[in-house]
Amino acid sequence: CKFYAIHLPLTLTRFVEPDPNHTLEERVVYWYFAQLDNNGSNDINKKELKPFKRYLKKKAKPKKCARKFTDYCDLNKDKAISLQELKGCLGVSKDGSSMTSGSQGTRQGTKQF
Numbered sequence: 396c397k398f399y400a401i402h403l404p405l406t407l408t409r410f411v412e413p414d415p416n417h418t419l420e421e422r423v424v425y426w427y428f429a430q431l432d433n434n435g436s437n438d439i440n441k442k443e444l445k446p447f448k449r450y451l452k453k454k455a456k457p458k459k460c461a462r463k464f465t466d467y468c469d470l471n472k473d474k475a476i477s478l479q480e481l482k483g484c485l486g487v488s489k490d491g492s493s494m495t496s497g498s499q500g501t502r503q504g505t506k507q508f
Contacts, residue, residue: 420487428478438475441465 417425431439431447439447444465451461468476468484476484 418487421482424482424485424487425478428481436475438473438477439481440475444476 414422414425427447428439431443433443434440448461448464451464452458455461464484465474465476468480470480470483482488
């Protein structure tokens with residue numbers, strides 16, 4: 396599953412000033428993470444992840460990629476997605492290039508979202 400140019404659905408909540416040192420891809424992930432993290436816990440729990448999973452189910456090919464998203468991205472298996480886990484899962488690195496499975500370290504499998 397690859398989502399290099401994923402267009403995230405718009406939801407209007409709080410806005411966090413972007414860090415000018417971040418790449419555009421990082422800024423998008425930070426922004427969308429803040430949109431999903433409704434309770435400000437710095438992770439996205441199962442309930443908060445529902446809008447993103449609904450979006451993935453519409454856009455992901457094959458469909459099983461959307462169903463397995465949480466399992467695939469939740470490296471520490473705490474049933475929540477941290478910002479670092481989301482960045483890794485979406486393949487966003489500091490230089491804006493897509494990360495390869497070799498640079499992801501502990502992620503299981505070879506496919507990126």
